[in-house]
Each structure stands twice: as C-alpha cells, then as structure tokens.
Amino acid sequence: MTSVPAVLAGPALWPAQAHVPSVLGRQLVIERGQGSYIWTADGKKLFDATAGLWHANIGHSRPELADAAADQMTKLETYHIFGRFTNDQALALAERLAAMSPIPDPKVILNSGGSDAIDVACKLARRHWQREGRTTKTVILSREFAYHGLHAFGTSIGGLDFNREGYGTESLVPETARIPLHDLDATAAIIAEIGAENIAALVTEPVQGTGGVHPPQEGYLTGLAELCRDNDILLILDEVITGFGRTGTMFGAERFGVTPDLLTLAKGVTSGYAPLGGVLVSPRIWQPFYLDGDDTPVFRHGATYAGHATAAAVAMANLDILEREGLVERVKDLESLLDTALRDMASRRVSVDEVRVCGLLAGIALTDEYDAVAVTDALIDRGFVVRPLRGNTLQLSPPFITTDDELRTLVAAIDDTLAGEEQK
Template structure:
C-alpha cells in the first residue's frame, strides 16, 4: 500500500542525490538492505538494456575482492571466494582488484599506481563482446575486503570505457554513501558520475533496515516507457519504502543536515590520515591506507597463519574498550561520523599498544 512518507523521503533523497546539479541520479527505488539494492541495480541494468533494444546484454562485470552483499547477483559480481564457492552464479566476469602494496604501500589518500588496471574492462569486452555486457559494478572505495582504494584516474577511465561500449556503470555506495568520504556520496568525492548508485546503511544511520538505488534520468527514461498502467520492472519487495524505515530515513537526513554530518569527514580527514600514518614503523605493519573517515592497517601473518595476529589485536583492543574490524590480516577502521579528534587519538593510542603487544 502507498503512504505519503515514502514519497516525502524519495523527494528528499532526490533533492540530495549523487551526481551534482547537472547530472543528479534523482530517481529512487527503495529496498530493504544493501544486498537488495545491489540485486535491484543489476536487474535494472539488464532490464534497461533490453528496453533499449540491447537484450543480449545480460552479463555483469565485477571485480576481484569486491563485496556486493549476499544475494545471487551480489555474490556473482563480488570477488570474495568464501561467499561464492558454494553457490551457483549469474553470468559475470571480474576485473583485477587494485590492491598493490608493492608499489603503493603507505599511500596517503589515493594511490599513484594502478590506473592501467581499469583497462581490464577493455580486455573483458574483447573476451566476451560488448553486446553481452549490461553493466560494470564497483565499490568506488572497496570496504569489506579491507579498504582498497581506486588508483588515481582509475574510476574516470572506467567511466570512459563503459561509455565507449554502451555499458552501464554502477557504484556500490553501501559503505561510502551518506558522508563517509566527506561528501554526501563517493560519486561527488570523485566527480565521476555512474548510471546507478546502490545505498543502504547510512540511509537510516543503520537504525532501521533500508536501502535505495539511485538511477539516472537516462536509465529511468529508457526503462519506464510503458503506458501509465504498465509495470516496466517486475521487481520490488513487500518492505520497499516501509513507513517506519522512511520515517527513520527522514529523521536521519534532518540530523545529517542539522549537524553537517555529510561533510564532516572532510574536516577530519587530514587529522585522521596523520593519526593513522603515525602507526607506520610499528611491528609487522606493512601498509596503511586511508580516505575520508576510513582507514586500514595491514599486518604480516604470524607464522604463515593469516588473520591470527590481527585477531589478537582485535581482542586486545576490545578488552580496552575499542571495537575494530579485522578481515584477514587487515584492520579496517570506520569511526562514526560524529567522532572527535580526541577519540581519534584514543583509537590510535589503543591500537599502538595492541600492535606492540601482538608483535
């Protein structure tokens, strides 16, 4: 059933949509989670291609180490083996990931090396034929695999190649959406505008399950061509636009605005960067990466057993009142947008102690 709050919230999101004034992705499809947003975006991409007479385009290109949730679409385009190996997948292929510690260790912000990895899209077009590829999906900043950043110029190149071959570009902003990099969306941070953006998490500050897919006018207009009473996209969830979630989303946006939280990470980014990089030189630290209010510290494995040292650091920090996330040998950090400089100092000092003790 319809209710007015879904329209209010959609209008609010549309007014604040990714893409800047000229190219706003201001058509909004509500979902219940990040995984639903991803599968929705993939289906919109395939349905759009078919609607514009490109029905052979059913393959989606993802990337190694990508994480796009746990739906069948998301695991197919994702690049984390444990999420994939047990389950069948939709037609997909993968570009190489962009983590290159040998050349880029301890980069502050975006790494210098690796723009050429975007040429993988050209190679996959040569392998499969452009006429089989509907879309390419990437996290503009890869979170779950341990904060993997796009090399300078990489996303721009991906956009250009996608355009060249009629392939839609999807940014999965389930982590980067709603202020994580210091702009409302990573799309705005990088100034690279995709055709679809997936979101969840920050849309309600995680208080109530919800997600949304933002689509460009090109995609919307290409797909929504039927008469008034026609359903162009046979897709949707019982809880799409649930009134409680929409109310939570509206309240969240209000607080984001009142407290300037969607751009607050920009004010803290330099402080965060320097604080994190002060961990360089501590035992077993082989890389430190950061962007906006996200960071990662990568460690060597202990006695060839991946994850054991990072796990010790996790337990040590937890016992001292600091919750960190570890994935393999990587400590991934994503403090709340309301964090203060003194909290950052505390995070770094607890980590310093834990890293020394885990040596």
C-alpha cells in the same frame, strides 16, 4: 540417551558470516549503545570503531530517531507502494534523496537494505538492455575482492571467492565475471574478451570496503567510467558503505568525480536505525518505463517493506541530523587527523605493511607475521572494537560524532597493541 555435544547445544540464533565453532562461547552480547560506545550484557564498555557494520554514522541511541519512529508508528506504521498505492513518507524521502543525488533527475527505488538494492540494480541493468532489444547484454562485471551483499546477485558478483563457493556452480547467476582491483588495461582486455555486446553493467564500490578498505588509485574511477561509456556498459556505483558522508562528501561519486547510471544506497541513509536501502536511477534507464502507452514496459520490482513509512521517517530524521550538525564536513576534519595519526604509528611499527585512509574509512594492513584476528581480540580486551578484513587488515570506520581525542585514543590503543604483538 546420546548426549549432544556442547557446540551443538548453543543458542538458537545462527551467527551470521561465522565459522560457528570458532565463535560459540565467545560471542559478545551487545545490550545497549550510546554515542560512539556500546556495552555488552556483562557490562563491558567498548568504543565502536567500526560504527557497527559501517552504519552508525550519527552514533548509537539518538532519541530524535526513536521519536521519529514512534511518531510515525502511532500515525501509520507503513503502507505498501505497489500500483496505485503509496505513502507520504516514502514520497517525501524519495524527493529528498533525488535532490541530493549525484545522478541528475533520478528516480528512486526504495527497499530494505544494501543486498536488496544490489539485486534490484543488477536486474534493472539487464532489464534495460532487454527492453532496448540488445538481448545479449547480460553479463555483470565486478571487481576482485568486491563485496556487494549476499542475495543471489550479490553472491554471484562478489569478488571474495569464499562468498561464492559451495552452491554447486561458480556463480549462482551465471553471467558474471571479475576484473582486477585497479588495472584499467587488464579490464579493457577482459571487456574485449567477453565482448561489450554481452556486458550489461559493471558494479564497483567507490572505496572497496569489506575487501580490505581500498580507495581508488588516482584517476581509476574516472577511467573505469570512461571504459563503460566507450563500451556502452552501465556503471553501477555501490555506495552502501560510502553514501551519506563516509568519504567526506555526501556520496563517493562526488568525491571522485563520476556520474553512474545506477547508484545503490543503504546503511548511512538511516545510520542503521531502521532497515532501508534503495537505488538511484538515471533518466536513461527510467524514462522508457514512464512514457505513456499500452506497450510501456513494466519493471517488476518491489517487496512488502519497500518504501516502509516508519523506515522512511527515520531516514528523514537521520538526514536532518547529518545536515544540522554538519557531520559530512566533520568527516573531512577527522580524515586528516586519522590519516596523520595512522601514518605516524605506521612509521614506528614493523607489524604494519600499509595504511589506507579515505574519509572516515581506514584499513591497516599487517605484515604476514602478525594476525589481524588476534589483534582484534586484543583490542576488544582493551575496550575497542575493530574488525579483521581480507588481506590481514584492520578496519576502522568510527561514527561521525567521534571526537578528536577519541580518535587519538583509538590509534594509541592500536599502537600499544601492535607494540605488544611485536615483542612476543
């Protein structure tokens, strides 16, 4: 009988976003969490400096959210929102999101997460122009190094090339193109080359996350919005990471002074306690689908769990905590502390090339002589979770409930770890 190589006899669960042989046998099995900390199955306590995947804004294991889910499930776990049907929790959450939206008078499309939201937003942008009779406007632009999830549209518009590779074509959805990270003149040239009459929308994160934590340069987002207006291109803001306080305002759109046509949200709306995402839609786009008439068009969106009642109830409880505990305002204080501490550290560390901070988001770009993956592993051994990103960058995005002392301790641990790497 032929023996099976050990690497092929691992757990049944296929690791996400992983070079599988590199992680098998090294996986950290997370068993519980509390506040800003998580524990592995073998009892190791770790400070969660990434808030999971950017989402655990209110911290882990808050009983208020468990209670909200249990209360809702014992009344109605969910009911779909197709056609004439809806449910009270989806209605209530949509009203609340509309009231806090940076887009005036929006409609709210609910779904199950950020990748869902991106797919819906890109489809709706194309549907908008088809309905307008401008049928050549199909191309979706996105930025170099961008990450917009891994559904078909998210994969296609990703600015991280490795996420688009291996599927037989350059892009799963063919009508996509990339623009540079910060260069408005080059972007204008690309628009002219493709032709504004062929471009449906431009998608951007206010602060680029997975691409290496890149805040926008001064005036960049307002300039990008102006380019979109001048060329009649819809602006889609991907606020899956930045929404609900991560930049020190409820949405990044507010911090940077832009009003998009569509805005995608997820992660922070429930702080990860339930899978939920959505799209805020401007009147320009939603009104024609609401006008009374036999020829009123239909936008074919929706999935089984769109407007999931329990997820919506959890989101409402999460938003209550953000407001009651002043956590969005707290992010502003933590940003100042984090920025000062990281820049002080960087002034001493030859291993640090650049520090980028916006709200409670930070990227520490290391010089080429040092390996962000190795530093990440060393920090886990010290009891801190950070994440290596593109550009040899360490990602920090701790929960909003992080204390000043915890933030200082985190930076000190990074400083000590880098000092050790420099001495090797």
